[in-house]
Amino acid sequence: MQTDQSPGSDGRLLVVMAQLNPLVGDIPGNTQKVIGAAKEAIERFTPDIILFPELVLTAYPPEDLLLRPSLDRRIQRALDALLAQRFAVPVVVGYPGREGGRLYNMLAVIHEDSIVARYRKQCLPNYQVFDEKRYFQAGHEACLITLKGLPVALSICEDLWEAQPMAQAAARGARLMLNINGSPFHINKFQDRLMVLRARALEGNMPIVYVNQVGGQDELVFDGASMAVDADGELQVLAPAFEEGLIPLSFRLEAQRPPRLCRGEIADLGSVEACVYQALVLGVRDYVNKNGFRGVVLGLSGGIDSALTLALAVDALGADRVHAIMMPFTYTSRMSIEDAQQQADTLGVAYRVIPIAPLYESFMSSLAAEFAGMAADLSEQNLQARCRGVLLMAISNKKGLLVLTTGNKSEMAVGYSTLYGDMAGGFDALKDVPKMLVYRLAHYRNTAFGERPAAVIPQRVIERPPSAELAPGQVDEDNLPPYPVLDRILELYVEEDYSAHAIIAEGFDEVTVQRVLRLVDLNEYKRRQAPVGIRISKRGFGRDRRYPITSGWKIGD
16 A cells, blocks of 8 residues: 655654453443544544554454354444544555454454555464464465555564564565554553563564553553653653553654654553552542443441442542442441441442341341351351342442442462352452552552642541451451462462462471361352452453362362
């Protein structure tokens, strides 16, 4: 494709990265979003080409929607709608396309009333949260277009994570790489991406433009953070994370040399805590809004997990869409009641106190014959949690509110939670957040969030020993190792796949390691029944950690 045959025309090439938040499966809506963004980009910037994210017409990841028999018809209608716009500049869109009876992860370059180039993704990721080989065939050929006399290569996401597509494009004479992505967030993902882009830019001796999707999709959050590096691999443009935007890039064209990328805005992505907090807020907002809930309701216990979840919900949705319920019992401390009230008042949410004692006693009365002659144990503690779950689900049904559960990754890992009790609900914002990171996020929210941070989480909630308050004087460390120890063991086992022996070799007590790993393995059945939650690590409990419930695997080396 050639859009301007004079390499010198004005000596510049202007590329616009369209960082959008599409909705999975809403092909007509996503198409209109692309049309609107393309028109705005043309009006504001007069670009030479506009780039949209990977699979933008279906949004990423469409999963088994790709198996629906009407997919091809819907995609063709979307492409026809884009062609009908007769865009004055090339527009690059990602979509699932079928050729020769095979489905590919593709992109199309649309200019005026024609598709002037197509590319089929060559490298299909099939690890962690990705399972593209379930759906797509791999392409094998490079795709080059010409913009103002410049040979430009096109690629899709994983194609940059392997060396061959860049080498192939360079061999064809490309001097600029345009790459479209659907790359989800996890901690330090930006650094991983930048390292890869630097390596490929140096190998191919060409700048790389990297445009990424933004938004929450079930357990995944896409952070955007679209960027561009020059031929030396140096970052020259970085878009803000976790928000939509149109980001212009300017290249100076030089004969027989890679174009020179002019330095633009480099957004400050902030600390790890800032990135995670923004990811959680966006994940909650999009899950609630994209699924059409009026708002959310959660149990506010006076503990740090529910306190952080309430702050996230308010920051995601606004106080008027958040309902908090304190459900005290005999073992609920006065401190918990006071702190829950203080936080609800500070954030301005709808707040109710509903004691569970009458409900609990009714259940115990009904169970009296079944429990006769048996000593009290965890059954009575779990019943308290289940009373609370019943109340929250009833409020959810009556008011059309999504129940946010408040369990963190440390608890979910070892089963320190109650099925149909505190696990009852529709979404868990903290599902992939270890306990020690919960504390860091609470401190971040109180001191550094937004332009006017407010200490919305009472300090003594942060400082007090964590407790489920299901028994007299109970604290979490009666049943669990200290959280700093627990979290590190879990990180090594769950995220790094260390064996028990390898973890012990890191200096941890053998009995503690064996116990923790045994708890993780035993509680897979609970996690299978847990609400979906936001993934912020490189391996969360969800689509990228799939272990059998029934297993004879022994803990060891």
